Amino acid sequence: LKSSLGPKLYLALTHYPVVNKEGECIASAVTPIDLHDMARAARTYGARKLYVITPLVDQQALVGRILAHWTQGAGAAYNPARRQALELVRLVADLAAAEDQIAARHGLAPITVATCARRIDGCRGYSEMRRRLADGRPHLIIFGTAWGLAPNLLSGADYVLAPVQGATDYNHLSVRSAAAVILDRLTGVASDRR
């Protein structure tokens, strides 16, 4: 597993601040399958950590139980491949804590890249971000739950990535699916993707 080679890529799955269906800022509940699917995609595409962000103490406890089961408990023995994935997950209370951990590791604050299902003015395409990832600086790709990242988080990020557009105007992938597609576009082996 060549996670120490390749881009210094980090992922964050944000449960606060995100918006609900009415556009109000909320803290969403953790969906356990998000952790599994995104950790498996992170491991597949060589991301170094997946930060799961929630300030809610009961939700932090839920994440802790899931991680303990799959990295140390019965799940780790039953499915070692799942253990290798979930070992990448780190629980933090807010985005700043994730940025601090990355900065401490590399001596350099990460470039933050927010994702959004809508097309934001000034958003960046995949070839540009793929090139930027190769520049050696750590990058943190930020995914939202519920109806997406809160506006202040989008405007505070260094870059916003262009939305994943399929063959239609329909644009409602799950965050699990969108994260896998985005990782494939940003870090997939070009010869394999052809």
Next chain:
Amino acid sequence: LKSSLGPKLYLALTHYPVVNKEGECIASAVTPIDLHDMARAARTYGARKLYVITPLVDQQALVGRILAHWTQGAGAAYNPARRQALELVRLVADLAAAEDQIAARHGLAPITVATCARRIDGCRGYSEMRRRLADGRPHLIIFGTAWGLAPNLLSGADYVLAPVQGATDYNHLSVRSAAAVILDRLTGVASDRR
């Protein structure tokens, strides 16, 4: 939603025949989130139907309840985008029934394309399959649950698609993530994927 243009693409999610961890042929249980995520990806990438295959009567009842809730029940009113996705799902008892429905619609049996996380001798790359999809014939991409499609299903398909390879040797994406990546590679808008 341009589902009547573009390739005649169909998806199947197979719960029998698949193999378990020991390689034995089994019928797996339906995972409700598979239906949601794969239907959302199918709608995004312009696939025409998602066939959910299970011969088990209790599992068929579960699928029926999920579809009723999201296409006609309270879920349809709550989330119309989810309704549009789950309307693509068809429940069938076996792969032959899915092939028959496609053949009846187009007057032409579909080309069957099996997927596998392992690299099978003679498997086809994405550019080749992307080109074949454009030839006008209906194609049915077959996904397995549990530890993957049974050997007889793999050997009986017209083609086997190359596995999704990320930036590492780790190859344990969820079927939900793999399906989204495969659809993006086969049907994603080239200019958007760059």
